[in-house]
Amino acid sequence: MRLFSVPERIGGFGSLVAVAAAVWPALVDHTGAALPCPLRTVTGIPCPGCGLTTAAVALVRGEFGAAIHANPLIFGLAAFTVAAFPLVALRAAGVLGPPRPWSSERRRQMGWIAGLLAVASWLYQLHRLL
Template sequence: MVWPAFTGHTGASLPCLLRTLTGVPCPVCGMTTAAVALVRGEAGTAFAANPLIFGLAALALAAVPLVVLRATGVLKPPEPWSPSRRRWAGWLFGLLALASWLFQLHRLGVGWAS
């Protein structure tokens, strides 16, 4: 919520380092734009910039009550994940990153994805 106010007053922004150096967007290109748009209530703009922002926002919102409930002792500490669950999560996050990257390549008209 601070970032939109800061960028609105100063005009400052953070360029994507990979895109600046190579012209190729990274899987999280557009995430800052999407977050700012979501905070401003512009869901369509947020989705167009990077749809992953909705999952990230949901995780951030869910984390707050979990941290509070665990800190107060209402919930027990989390159990470590098994190796198979960690492997499954790794594949899931890898596929999400690949899908996001393909979306960014298409959105920005880079190479064969356009």
């Protein structure tokens, strides 16, 4: 039995991203180290996730326009992150039961949605960066 649902796991990942986005600018300023996109570095073509670090840092700073310009997917990750906290708390308090496994049909639907979001993000990055 899974302890956390997929949305809760995505929200947990978003929490880690938020912490990293708060620390990242100071680390870069102090060390000068940056983390380039491997695909863009090798091929010159941006990946669907290009701009997520920039978007996360902008969102943590409250710069919503800069965040959406860098990568609009950050707002979906932020929504999962915000929603995950009460969900995990309600499960821990026993108000909600454990997550139910998704049916194969539901997994397939979510796979399509994730794939379409990745393609949309990639098209956005290609338009923005090329």
